[in-house]
Amino acid sequence: xxxxxxxxxxxxxxxxxxxxxxxxxxxxxxxxxxxxxxxxxxxxxxxxxxxxxxxxxxxxxxxxxxxxxxxxxxxxxxxxxxxxxxxxxxxxxxxxxxxxxxxxxxxxxxxxxxxxxxxxxxx
Amino acid sequence: xxxxxxxxxxxxxxxxxxxxxxxxxxxxxxxxxxxxxxxxxxxxxxxxxxxxxxxxxxxxxxxxxxxxxxxxxxxxxxxxxxxxxxxxxxxxxxxxxxxxxxxxxxxxxxx
Numbered sequence: 111x112x113x114x115x116x117x118x119x120x121x122x123x124x125x126x127x128x129x130x131x132x133x134x135x136x137x138x139x140x141x142x143x144x145x146x147x148x149x150x151x152x153x154x155x156x157x158x159x160x161x162x163x164x165x166x167x168x169x170x171x172x173x174x175x176x177x178x179x180x181x182x183x184x185x186x187x188x189x190x191x192x193x194x195x196x197x198x199x200x201x202x203x204x205x206x207x208x209x210x211x212x213x214x215x216x217x218x219x220x221x222x223x224x225x226x227x228x229x230x231x232x233x
Numbered sequence: 234x235x236x237x238x239x240x241x242x243x244x245x246x247x248x249x250x251x252x253x254x255x256x257x258x259x260x261x262x263x264x265x266x267x268x269x270x271x272x273x274x275x276x277x278x279x280x281x282x283x284x285x286x287x288x289x290x291x292x293x294x295x296x297x298x299x300x301x302x303x304x305x306x307x308x309x310x311x312x313x314x315x316x317x318x319x320x321x322x323x324x325x326x327x328x329x330x331x332x333x334x335x336x337x338x339x340x341x342x343x344x
Binding site: 147157172212219223 | 269284285288320322324326331333336
């Protein structure tokens with residue numbers, strides 16, 4: 111089973127930028143589509159963005175479209191989330207997760223999750 | 234974006250069965266079998282419990298089962314145990330929008 115470790119979180123001022131990373135423990139990382147999901151303090155889970163195995167297709171929630179960019183480097187087993195024009199409402203614990211694949215098919219479900227990295231947007 | 238609705242809380246005694254509902258619309262839950270369920274203990278990573286409405290990943294207890302009727306999906310936990318006390322979230326993929334949506338979460342309390 112792959113393990114995922116997020117990093118890059120921290121305190122940033124409104125309007126600022128931050129880049130999150132998610133490193134996978136196995137080279138099978140390249141076989142999985144990936145997503146970022148966040149949880150604001152005291153709130154529920156919110157899907158943020160997804161990327162295909164090759165990185166050629168990316169998807170975003172309306173709340174972050176145009177401000178966040180998801181990417182991946184399969185040679186480094188690493189997923190990224192570039193966050194610009196950050197707002198107070200982006201304050202959350204950010205998780206990366208790979209999609210569930212059973213045998214030859216993959217599902218639209220998030221299988222393994224990291225422990226998360228905290229992003230706080232405040233002046 | 235679409236919204237899914239879940240009860241804020243559900244409780245039961247050890248050994249009992251409980252069911253958590255997840256209601257969407259005919260554009261999401263009702264039209265596709267992409268519903269998944271996650272168990273989330275505070276401070277830990279969420280855990281996939283059910284995918285594709287009713288399928289269980291290897292290693293997940295068979296006390297957890299999923300189903301769907303119309304626009305409502307359900308997660309049933311049978312033989313409730315203290316360790317089942319957690320937050321549970323449903324989620325679905327909406328192909329027409331290539332977006333994913335989570336429900337607000339249900340807090341399960343074992344009395």
